[in-house]
Amino acid sequence: MIAPKPPVPLTAAPLISNWIRVSPEGEITVLSGRVELGQGNASAICRMAADELGCVPEALAFEAGQTGLTPNEGFTAGSMSVSGGGQAVRWAASAFRNLLLKAASDRLGCETADLCLADGVILRDGEPTDLEFGTLAGDVDLDRPVTEWAAPLAAETAHSADTLRLDLKERLVGSPFVHDMERPGMLHGKPVHPPSMSAELQDLDLEALRARPGVVAVVRDGSFVGIVAETEVDAISAARWARGQARWVDRAQVPNDAIQAIGASREPADIVVQTGTVDEPAGRWFETTVSRPYLHHGSIGPSAAVAQWQEDDLSVWCHSQGVYQLRTALGMVFKIPEEGITVIHRPGSGCYGHNGADDAALDAALMARAVPGRPVKVVWSRRDEFQAAPMGPGMVTRCAATVDDDGKISSMRLEVNSAPHANRPSVNGTPNLRAAAYLERPMPPAPSTDIPIARGGGADRNAVPLYAIPNVEVSKRIVHALPYRSSSLRSLGAYTNVYAIETLMDEIALELGIDPIVFRLAHLHDERAKSVIEAVDDFAGSWRREPRGQGIGWGLGFARYKNTAGYCAVMARVEVDQEIRVTDIFATADIGEVISRDGALNQIEGGIIQSMSWTLKEAARLEGGQAAAENWLDYPILKFSEVPEVAVRLLERPDQPPLGCGEISQGPTAAALGNALRSALGVTVQDLPLTRDRVMQALF
The missing domain is CATH 3.30.365.10 (Aldehyde oxidase/xanthine dehydrogenase, molybdopterin binding domain)
Structure with missing residues (x-):
C-alpha cells in the first residue's frame, strides 16, 4: 500500500516535469536527484517508473545528479533513495500516466477507465490503438502538480522484484567512471595536500617546480598547492618532488589518544530523548562503554574530478553525492553566482558517506582556473585518499x-x-571542502551541529x-x-x-x-x-x-x-x-x-x-x-x-x-x-x- 502522504521530495519539486521528460519522439527520461553509487538505485527507480507507465525499465532513459536539470534531493544518503526519491518518481510517473490516458480518451472519445498503457502503447479494452507515448507527447502538459494527478497502482499490479541492473553492461565493457573521462585539450592535475588540516606551508621552490618536465602551471593559494601538467605521469612526478621539498609547520594541539579524548570530553551535551525518569527506577544495574576508532572509507578507486572554466562559468564532473550542495560550496569559494556553476555527477568508486569526491572537485577547479578553457582532471593517489579524505568519526x-x-x-x-x-559540503554555512580551509583567505568549517534526530540523527x-x-x-x-x-x-x-x-x-x-x-x-x-x-x-x-x-x-x-x-x-x-x-x-x-x-x-x-x-x-x-x-x-x-x-x-x-x-x-x-x-x-x-x-x- 502506497503511503497516503506524498513523498517528501515532492515538496521542493512538485511538478511532473521535475521528474519526467518526454522527447517529441516519445523517449521518456526519468530525472532523479539520487545518484548511482554502485548500489543499484538507478535500476530500482527506473523499475518504479516503468511499473506505472506499463513498460520495461530498459525503455526509459535515466538522468541523475546534474544541477539545473535534475531535482535537488539533497545528498544521496541515509538509505532514502528508494523510499524517498523512488517514491517521488513513482508518483510522478503515475501522474504522467493519468495525463496520457486523459489525452488518449479525449482523442478516442471514450472513458479513461477503458484505457491502459502497455509497452508504450495505449490499449482500449485490451486492444492496441494507434496512440503511443510519442503521438501523445504534444497533448500533455507536464508542468502540473504531481499530487493533483497521481494515483499509484495497487500493490497487486506491481512488478516482479527480480529487477536487472541496467548499468551492468556499461560498467563491465564501457568507461562510465569519472576517472576514465577524456575531453579535448585535457590536462592533468595533482594536489600536494598539507599533512594535516592545521599544517601551514612555510617553504616550497615554486620556480623549480614549474621547471619540472611537462608542468604547465603551478597554483599556490595559501597552503594549497596544485600542479597542472600535460600528462598524468608528469603531474605525479612533479607532485612527488614537491612533497619531498615542501616544509610545513603545524601548531595544533594533539591528544595522546584520540578515542580517550573523545570519551573524556566535557564539551556541552544535548539531551536527545527523555521519557520517564531514568534515575528513579530501582533494580539490578548493568552498564557497558564501547568505542570505535576513526575509520577510512577505503574505496578501491580514489577520488577524482574534472573541471573546466569558460570565462566566468565553471563546469565540474565528479562523483559527488550532492551536486547542488557542492555547487553552493564552490560558489562560496570562488565568490561567483551559483547559476554560473554546473556540477554533473559521473560514477566513481562507490562510497557510503562523505569521502574525498567533493574535495577533489575543488582541487580540480582551483587548478583549472590557472588554464582557462582547458579541462583539468584530478585523480587522487592512494595516499591522498587515506590522508586527505574525511574519516568516519571516532x-x-x-x-x-x-x-x-x-x-x-x-x-x-x-x-x-x-x-x-555532519561536515558535508555547504552544511553549516561554510564550504566544508578541504582546500577551502587553508587558502590565503581561508574558509574553515563551522562547528558541526550534527543531524537532528527527526532526520535520523x-x-x-x-x-x-x-x-x-x-x-x-x-x-x-x-x-x-x-x-x-x-x-x-x-x-x-x-x-x-x-x-x-x-x-x-x-x-x-x-x-x-x-x-x-x-x-x-x-x-x-x-x-x-x-x-x-x-x-x-x-x-x-x-x-x-x-x-x-x-x-x-x-x-x-x-x-x-x-x-x-x-x-x-x-x-x-x-x-x-x-x-x-x-x-x-x-x-x-x-x-x-x-x-x-x-x-x-x-x-x-x-x-x-x-x-x-x-x-x-x-x-x-x-x-x-x-x-x-x-x-x-x-x-x-x-x-x-x-x-x-x-x-x-x-x-x-x-x-x-x-x-x-x-x-x-x-x-x-x-x-x-x-x-x-x-x-x-x-x-x-x-x-x-x-x-x-x-x-x-x-x-x-
Missing part, C-alpha cells in the same frame, strides 16, 4: 540499564560522545532503543576540539550505538539466565521487529544444537535502522583460536515492498561484509594531527579468503511502503560478532576492532 558510547525483579528492563541511558558526522543514530523500555534518556556530545577531519560514514552513529545496546542486551540475558532471543522478544511491541528476530532464529536453526564455549560461539544482533527504515537481524558463528574466524552469517530483513530483490540482497550482504571488516580489522592510524596510512599495508581490510558464508532472507511485504536497506546490516553485524565472541570465550570486548590484542587484553 566514538564512545556508554549504555546503562536497570532490570526490575520481573526480569524486565525498566530504564536505559545512553551517552554518546563522538567526533562530527547523526552521532545519536539508533541510540534510542527500539525496545519497549518505559524510562529512557539519550544524550549526545559532539567533540570538536580535535585536529582530525571527520564526516558521514555508512550508518553514521548506528554502528556503534547498536553494538552498545545489543551487547548489553546479551549480557543482561546471560546474567538472568534467559535465552537472548526470548529476552529481546519480551521487550518488543513491534510485530515486524519480532518477526525478523524469529525468522533469523529459524534461518540459523543449527545454532541451538551446537555446543558453545571452548572457542565456538554464536551471536545475535538486531536493529531497525534509524527506527524508521528497514529491520535487520543477524546471527554470526565464530571460531576462535589464534585469530577470530567467522564461519557463517545468517541475516533476515524486512524492507517492506521489495523493488529489486537482487539489489536489496547485494546491499545487505555488502553491508555485512563491510561491517565485518570494520569490526575485526579496521582502525585509522593517527600520528600527531594527521591520518598516517599511505597504503593498504597500513590499513588492513577484510580479505576475500576471510569472507564467510553469508545467507540473507527477505521478509517481503508488498502491501507496505519500501524501506531503506543500504545501511541496515552495519550495526547488527557488529553486535552479532561481539556477542558470538562472548559466547565463544566468555568475555566482552568493548573497544573495536576485535583484534587479537584486544581479545587477549579482555581475557587477561
Whole structure:
C-alpha cells in the first residue's frame, strides 16, 4: 500500500516535469536527484517508473545528479533513495500516466477507465490503438502538480522484484567512471595536500617546480598547492618532488589518544530523548562503554574530478553525492553566482558517506582556473585518499540499564560522545571542502551541529532503543576540539550505538539466565521487529544444537535502522583460536515492498561484509594531527579468503511502503560478532576492532 502522504521530495519539486521528460519522439527520461553509487538505485527507480507507465525499465532513459536539470534531493544518503526519491518518481510517473490516458480518451472519445498503457502503447479494452507515448507527447502538459494527478497502482499490479541492473553492461565493457573521462585539450592535475588540516606551508621552490618536465602551471593559494601538467605521469612526478621539498609547520594541539579524548570530553551535551525518569527506577544495574576508532572509507578507486572554466562559468564532473550542495560550496569559494556553476555527477568508486569526491572537485577547479578553457582532471593517489579524505568519526558510547525483579528492563541511558558526522559540503554555512580551509583567505568549517534526530540523527543514530523500555534518556556530545577531519560514514552513529545496546542486551540475558532471543522478544511491541528476530532464529536453526564455549560461539544482533527504515537481524558463528574466524552469517530483513530483490540482497550482504571488516580489522592510524596510512599495508581490510558464508532472507511485504536497506546490516553485524565472541570465550570486548590484542587484553 502506497503511503497516503506524498513523498517528501515532492515538496521542493512538485511538478511532473521535475521528474519526467518526454522527447517529441516519445523517449521518456526519468530525472532523479539520487545518484548511482554502485548500489543499484538507478535500476530500482527506473523499475518504479516503468511499473506505472506499463513498460520495461530498459525503455526509459535515466538522468541523475546534474544541477539545473535534475531535482535537488539533497545528498544521496541515509538509505532514502528508494523510499524517498523512488517514491517521488513513482508518483510522478503515475501522474504522467493519468495525463496520457486523459489525452488518449479525449482523442478516442471514450472513458479513461477503458484505457491502459502497455509497452508504450495505449490499449482500449485490451486492444492496441494507434496512440503511443510519442503521438501523445504534444497533448500533455507536464508542468502540473504531481499530487493533483497521481494515483499509484495497487500493490497487486506491481512488478516482479527480480529487477536487472541496467548499468551492468556499461560498467563491465564501457568507461562510465569519472576517472576514465577524456575531453579535448585535457590536462592533468595533482594536489600536494598539507599533512594535516592545521599544517601551514612555510617553504616550497615554486620556480623549480614549474621547471619540472611537462608542468604547465603551478597554483599556490595559501597552503594549497596544485600542479597542472600535460600528462598524468608528469603531474605525479612533479607532485612527488614537491612533497619531498615542501616544509610545513603545524601548531595544533594533539591528544595522546584520540578515542580517550573523545570519551573524556566535557564539551556541552544535548539531551536527545527523555521519557520517564531514568534515575528513579530501582533494580539490578548493568552498564557497558564501547568505542570505535576513526575509520577510512577505503574505496578501491580514489577520488577524482574534472573541471573546466569558460570565462566566468565553471563546469565540474565528479562523483559527488550532492551536486547542488557542492555547487553552493564552490560558489562560496570562488565568490561567483551559483547559476554560473554546473556540477554533473559521473560514477566513481562507490562510497557510503562523505569521502574525498567533493574535495577533489575543488582541487580540480582551483587548478583549472590557472588554464582557462582547458579541462583539468584530478585523480587522487592512494595516499591522498587515506590522508586527505574525511574519516568516519571516532566514538564512545556508554549504555546503562536497570532490570526490575520481573526480569524486565525498566530504564536505559545512553551517552554518546563522538567526533562530527555532519561536515558535508555547504552544511553549516561554510564550504566544508578541504582546500577551502587553508587558502590565503581561508574558509574553515563551522562547528558541526550534527543531524537532528527527526532526520535520523547523526552521532545519536539508533541510540534510542527500539525496545519497549518505559524510562529512557539519550544524550549526545559532539567533540570538536580535535585536529582530525571527520564526516558521514555508512550508518553514521548506528554502528556503534547498536553494538552498545545489543551487547548489553546479551549480557543482561546471560546474567538472568534467559535465552537472548526470548529476552529481546519480551521487550518488543513491534510485530515486524519480532518477526525478523524469529525468522533469523529459524534461518540459523543449527545454532541451538551446537555446543558453545571452548572457542565456538554464536551471536545475535538486531536493529531497525534509524527506527524508521528497514529491520535487520543477524546471527554470526565464530571460531576462535589464534585469530577470530567467522564461519557463517545468517541475516533476515524486512524492507517492506521489495523493488529489486537482487539489489536489496547485494546491499545487505555488502553491508555485512563491510561491517565485518570494520569490526575485526579496521582502525585509522593517527600520528600527531594527521591520518598516517599511505597504503593498504597500513590499513588492513577484510580479505576475500576471510569472507564467510553469508545467507540473507527477505521478509517481503508488498502491501507496505519500501524501506531503506543500504545501511541496515552495519550495526547488527557488529553486535552479532561481539556477542558470538562472548559466547565463544566468555568475555566482552568493548573497544573495536576485535583484534587479537584486544581479545587477549579482555581475557587477561
